[in-house]
Amino acid sequence: MSSISADDAGLLPRGRVASLPDAVEVRTSSRVHITLIDMNGSAGRRDGSVGFAVADPGLRLVLTRGGPPRCDGAADPAEADRITAAVRHAATALGVPDTVRVRLHTSVPAHSGLGSGTQLRLAVLRGLAELTGRRLADRELAALSGRGGTSGIGVHAFTRGGFLVDGGHRTRDKDAFAPSRFAEGVPVPPLVYARTPPENWGIVLALPEGVRGLEGTAERDFMSAHTPLPLPAVRAVAHTVLMGLLPALEEGDLAAFGECLTRLQDIGWKRAHWERPELRPWRPLVDLMCAQGAAGGGLSSTGPLVYAVYDRSECDGVELAGRIRAAAGRAGLPLASLITTTFGGPAATVLPEE
Numbered sequence: 644m645s646s647i648s649a650d651d652a653g654l655l656p657r658g659r660v661a662s663l664p665d666a667v668e669v670r671t672s673s674r675v676h677i678t679l680i681d682m683n684g685s686a687g688r689r690d691g692s693v694g695f696a697v698a699d700p701g702l703r704l705v706l707t708r709g710g711p712p713r714c715d716g717a718a719d720p721a722e723a724d725r726i727t728a729a730v731r732h733a734a735t736a737l738g739v740p741d742t743v744r745v746r747l748h749t750s751v752p753a754h755s756g757l758g759s760g761t762q763l764r765l766a767v768l769r770g771l772a773e774l775t776g777r778r779l780a781d782r783e784l785a786a787l788s789g790r791g792g793t794s795g796i797g798v799h800a801f802t803r804g805g806f807l808v809d810g811g812h813r814t815r816d817k818d819a820f821a822p823s824r825f826a827e828g829v830p831v832p833p834l835v836y837a838r839t840p841p842e843n844w845g846i847v848l849a850l851p852e853g854v855r856g857l858e859g860t861a862e863r864d865f866m867s868a869h870t871p872l873p874l875p876a877v878r879a880v881a882h883t884v885l886m887g888l889l890p891a892l893e894e895g896d897l898a899a900f901g902e903c904l905t906r907l908q909d910i911g912w913k914r915a916h917w918e919r920p921e922l923r924p925w926r927p928l929v930d931l932m933c934a935q936g937a938a939g940g941g942l943s944s945t946g947p948l949v950y951a952v953y954d955r956s957e958c959d960g961v962e963l964a965g966r967i968r969a970a971a972g973r974a975g976l977p978l979a980s981l982i983t984t985t986f987g988g989p990a991a992t993v994l995p996e997e
Contacts, residue, residue: 666707667773668995669766672696672987673757674800675846676944677904679793679912680880682872684814690832691811693884694796694943696804696987697846702762703748705995706770716747725753725760729767736768736787739775756856756948757848761790761797761823762990769992785831792817792826799834804988806892808836808884820870822862840986841895845955847937847967848984851925852977854947862945869915880911901939901952905929908941922946928976935966953983 673696680691704726712730717723726745734741745767751759765788772779781802785791791798795809809832817829857865887903890896907913908929917926922942929940932951936958940951953963960983968981 663708663776664773664994666705666995667770668703668705668993669770669990670993671702671762671766671801671990672698672804673700673702673751673759673762674797674987675848675948675950676756676758676794676796677941678880678884678907680884681811681877682820682870682912683874683877684820684871685874687814688811689814689817689820690793690809692794692796692809692832693807693888694794694800695806695840696800696989697757697848697984698987699982699984700751700757701749701987702751702759702766704766704770705746705748706767706774707744707746708774709742710744712741712743712745714745714747718750722747722750722753725763726767729763730771732764732789733768733771733787736789737772737775737777739771743771743774752850754856754858755850756943756946758797758800758944761788762801764788764790765798765801766990769990773992782831789827790823791831792823792829793821794823795832795834798831799837800987801990803834803837805837805839805986807834808889809833810835820866822866824859825863836889838892839988840892841897842985843954843956844897844900844986845953845958845960846984846986847932847940847951847953847960847963848980848982849928849932849949849951849967849971849978850980851928851947851949852979854921854925856947857945865919865945869912872911872915876911876914880907883907883910897938897952897954901933901937903939904941904952905933905939913942916942916945919946925949925976927974928971931970931974931976932967935970936963937967955985 677693712727714723714726751757753759785798799807891900928949937951937953
């Protein structure tokens, strides 16, 4: 299996390639969204996000030219519909026919807090662009996706990977708080910090049973009802990120990094989410994961995913997952899934195997 490079493709002027492939494969990470930073906006910017790419679960799909839009390999009709909708969106954005078939090999669970919608939309856009001879710059890809109107973590996880902080939006570019779905046309926020964490840092992902994250109008209504946050809460979040998380990552101090993640659960935007009635009973899961050996963690995005970080050189991931699952069961916190994984890298586009 070979990667598609500019040299191999023979770039033509205006970002077009000389020889068009019949099929392309796109692989992406998923992402954990740690928090939004400034949900007050009085300083001239709003939003601002912290998060990181996650290697597994990841999205892997193959796009093949020809025929009406079709998806093979989806787990259910809803997933197939999401993929064909992404194809139609990409075709409209690129101004090309939507005559492409998609074969899904692995997927990211929807509405779980892993950013599946953004990764899917970006992956299909990138793949369809390659099939039709366009090589999109990262900025153009992000703009065409319509994502990044609130958080830029999903977009930057696709193009960069690793641990990420974006700088939010100028209030003149975005005049109200709103989820990305309701903020199309707002530019993707600038990436202000990116770092690949140490290789020995691992991640635990726990998905509570019977709980869903916010989406659509429910997310919009929640954001409207809980903004603007008081300025002291926003300053506490910013201080924890700037003077806690980032120095800890630079110094490779996992204990301090984890402590800051846990601290963020009780201030600012994360605190607002944990106070939701359906999530409040799950807040002890973070402390439970830490008691079993994790360094710290929290809620991803609007939930329900709960994540934690741990030292892979000192703790076996399978054993840690087993202890967490057993402790969660004793605490009456049933988990739909529980995995250990690593930090993810940028998306890759390759020529599929024959």
